[in-house]
Amino acid sequence: MEWLNVQTLIWLFPILFIIHDFEEIIMVEKWLHHNRHKLYERLPQKIADKVVKQFSMSTAQFAVAVLFIFLFVSLSTILANYYFLNGVTFTIYFFTAVTLVFFIHAFTHIGQSLLFRSVTPGAITSAIIIIPYSIILFKSLFTSGILTWHIVLISLPFGILFFPIVFTAHWIGKRVI
Template identity: 50%
Template sequence: MASQYITSGPPGNIHFFVVCTLIFFVHLFTHIGQAIFFRRLTPGALTSALLVLPYCLILYQQLFQNHIVTWGMIVISLPFAVLIVPVLLTAHWIGRNVV
């Protein structure tokens, strides 16, 4: 979506992209937090720290630097990112109880 913006102009779904990447960014802290809380390695902790965190930092640095995303877009997208929290909690509950 970011490359589409640069080559073709603003895409209609850049807000959806921002919401998804915000969720991706915030969710990585749950994996790292779980590893700290349980004082042992948890699934996703290494991947979050070594891959997802640098990816998100570089992604947002480039999006802000190229004026594709603004702080206003982040503020507008945050409520939608927060609305996904119950879905994530339900997915974790299903994973713990069903699997």
């Protein structure tokens, strides 16, 4: 797999992100419509209310939200490749934070499918694309010496900052269309 070097893996990130999110875009509105009652059966009411409120949007609105998030994913990818050109280390921290969130996010889809005993939006691409890609990416970054556990531990808390970005993206999606 020499053709699949670290830079290629980094550039694959936004492509695989959008493939995953296409699955979510296509499925989320219909899934929520047909499974709203399951949310209230399996989750505490306050949490179910928040999930329904957060994801009660049309497919077009959700696509706008995904576009907004895609801009951050793309920025992290561009900055990570900037590391190869100029050796600016902070760019790897940003990319690491974003890819760690994406990796962890994939497991939430698997957990949702187990909880609801059905295929949920994003579960298929999480299982066959995102988790394997993330493992290969992180292994390559570690092997090449670009990523260290120190960088991971520093980057991980910054992943929490992605939540306001997602909430803002959903807010924008609901307002634009």
